[in-house]
Amino acid sequence: MKDKVKVAINGYGVIGKRVADAVQLQDDMELAGVCDVVSDWRIKMAAHKNYPVFAFDSASQDQMSKGGIQVEGTLEDLLGKCDIVVDCTPKKIASQNIEKYKAAGLKFIVQGGEKHETTGHSFSAENNYDTALGLDATRVVSCNTTSIVRTLTSLKRAGLLKKARGTLLRRATDPWESHLNGIINTLVPEPEIPSHQGPDAQSVDPELDVITAAVKVPETLSHLHYWNVQLTREATxxxxxxxxxxxSRIALIDYQDGLSANNAVKELMLSLNRPYGDMYEVAVWQDMLKVVGDELFYAYLVDNQAIVIPETIDAIRALTGIEENAQASIQKTNAALGVQKGTFI
Known part of the structure; x- marks a missing residue:
């Protein structure tokens, strides 16, 4: 068997901690360490899990040490111990870090908060895994964009997709930050149509005829999408x-099964013993889905904290070349994370 790829995680927040856990579950990867600037409970959880902890710089290292955290060194030290870096730092921070990765001769992955131009390649495993093979860098697109590309790619491969128009109801903030940010008793539409998710999906697949509109809503559990798709022909x-x-990353749920709202679906994930109650799949309401002639109407939920995790694992394999076959990587990742196909129950 090939040697395990050593993966560094820079940014141990909502996405970073999940990527670190997912890397630990892969038999062809090894977690070289996690890096952050904070010294509070978040990075202490990494230490609690016995993950090698690194500080972004010497100032952060001093604060972590004062907080009783065993620190292995700084980001510079971590970069000397890995083959690839997954940057999970907040929006616009990753673009400031990439020169460090390049100088160290490392491959790297950024998340969807960064612009496509940061890497020149945007990734979604079921759509364009092959185009990422051996690249120095890629960007795993955002949670909403990931769901759009997954669902529309499925229709496209079946020869059914002509054009798609979607409305996104976007969660206001991450759940753990509800007390700091977000909105109450209001709705905030994005000021432009198309909203950014449509053009972002086209950064993965330029052939997609897709336009999106988005509204920020006062909840934190997930995003909800409504789609109207014109098919290439009348279909059933x-x-x-x-x-x-x-x-393999779209699952079906039924409104009539009591899964009539995102909080109920979240409870289902917790009942399935998913880590953090995460849902890696796009959850499509099958009993709401309707076809009228050549028009398709459907709705689904997106777990903004989890959907990009399997994509990131596959991106690691594609960039490092430890698995050249897209389906083989996807199946391996799905098995390790417990991703389900079909229905959840």
């Missing part, structure tokens, strides 16, 4: 469900 509901079923 069964054909559409079969197309979605060909994706």
């Amino acid at each position: 509901r069964e054909e559409v469900l079969e197309a979605f079923g060909n994706s």
Whole structure:
């Protein structure tokens, strides 16, 4: 077997901690360490899990040490111990870090908060894994964009997709920051149509005819999408469900099964013993899905904290070349994370 790829995580927040846990579950990867600037409970959890902890710089290292955290060194030290870096720092921070990665001769992955131009390649495993093979860098697109590319790619591969128009109801903030940010008793529409998710999906697949509109809503659990798709021909509901079923990262839920709201679906994930109650799949309401002639209408939920985790694991394999076959990597990742195909229950 090939040597394990040594993975460094820079930024141990909402995404970083999940990527670190996911790396630990892969038999072809090794966690070289996690890095951050904070010295509070978040990085202390990394130490509690016996993950090697590194500080971004000497000032951060001093603060961590004062907080009783065993620190292995700084980011510079961590970069000398890894093959690839997954940058999970806050929006616009990663673009300031990439020169460090380049200087160390390392491959790197950034998240969807960064612009496509940061890496020149945007990644979604079921769509363009092959184009990422051997690249020095890629960007795993955002949670909403990931869901858009997954669902539309399924329809496209079935020869059903002509054009898609979607409305996104976006969560206001991450749950753990609800007391700091967010909105109450109001809705905030994005000021431009298309909203940024449509053009972002086209950074993965320029052939997609997709336009999105988005509204920020006062909740934190997930995003909700409504889609109106013009198909290439008249089709049946069964054909559409079969197309979605060909994706191993789209799962079906039923409104009539009591899964009528995002909090109920979150409770389902907790009942399934998912770490953090995470849902890696796009959850499509199959009993709401309707086809009228050549028009398709459907709705789904997106777990903004979890959906990009399997994509990031696959991106690591693609960039490092430890698995050249997209389906082989996807299946390996899905098995390790417990990603389900079809229905959850």
